[in-house]
Amino acid sequence: MAFRVLIAGGGVAALEAILALRADASGLVDVEVLAPDTEFVYRPLATAAPFHAAEPARLPLRMLVEEAGASLRTGRLSAVDADSHRVTTDDGETILYDALLLALGAVPSPAIPGAVTFAGPGDEPAIVAVLDAALTGTVERLVFALPSGVGWPLPVYELALLTAGYLDDAGATRAEVAVVTPEDTPLGAFGAQASEAVAEVLRFRGVEVLAGTVPLSFADGSLRVAPNGEGIPADVVVALPRLEGPRVAGVTADADGFVPVDAYGAVIDLDDVWAAGDLTTFNVKQGGLATQQADAAAASIAARAGADVQPTPFRPVLRGLLLTGLVPRYLRAGEPGRSAADTEPLWWPPTKIVARHLSPFLAEHIGLVA
Secondary structure (H helix, E strand, O other), X not given: OOEEEEEEOOOXXXXXXXXXXXXXXXXXXXXEEEEOOOEEEOHHHHHOHHXXXXXXXXXXXXXXXXXXXXXXXXOOEEEEEOOOOEEEEOOOOEEEOOEEEEOOXXXXXXXXXXXXXXXXXXXXXXXXXXXXHHHOOOOOEEEEEOOOOOOOXXXXXXXXXXXXXXXXXXXXXXXXXXXXXXXXXXXXXXXXXXXXXXXXXXXXXXXXXXXXXXXXEEEOOEEEEEOOOOEEEOOEEEEOOEEEOOOOEOOOOOOOOOEOEOOOOEEOOOOOEEEOOXXXXXXXXXXXXXXXXXXXXXXXXXXXXXXOOOOOOOOOXXXXXXXXXXXXXXXXXXXXXXOEXXXXXXXXXXXXXXXXXXXXXXXXXXXXXX
């Protein structure tokens, strides 16, 4: 009987794990995916949708899962009983497993009272309404805010840059665009070289950056910020959401619902349970890093199933494709001595989410290359 692997979740970490298990443990594992969704949504392109630059691809999840070599069961994970190696769904169904991989993502919630929250696909109409107001002159100062503790700041810069370019092209010369961020420098997580490249694009676009500033709340034309408690003038504030873990019964989690794992993705204090992606306690919540976590977990699971593979720990390499409305910037950090920013692709295929297995899979089977 094949080693039963159950993957809970239907996002990039789940799909990467299926493909990694096919590569590492072909013929040894039987992989089943448990997910409530019928579609796989390629989320990173949501920032471009309001500007008609791109649309988030929506693809049938069952087709992708089966093409990757697994089966799909529609349902939502409710609880885990690690001692008996079984899970329960919201419908009361019980599923047995030999290894369980949690790839459930995180739950977004508004972080700045009074602001427009942009969490990704589905929130594009709110940005379109802001753009329309700016074109008519109702809104003259737009502030894009990064709340403290947000694990992936790149979308706030994309929205600001694309907005500035869109309004400039439309002749809305009175509109001002600013970014408020707790970071010391724009996208500083990518290192000094990449951060300066991003700052240069922001300056060219005329986007003001207020760094080292924590946005708190927005009301009556003023964005209140820390550490000084002063207000920044704004007609509209667009903010990224704060994330929380999914809080599954029977699964170890911290105060914010995120799941602690070791370097191989194994959940602390639970046997034969792994986790990858945004639901883990790793502080950067980004699709490419989620797939790297999934690779580490899949190798560990494959070894557990008897495959001749050496598990390797998660060593994050951060890659980001920043849409600017002009030439995109490819940003990379994490590889010793190779942190970089360039207008030419630093990886191939030049996708938003960089994944060892999933990127070529989507490029080959779906034609997705952005």
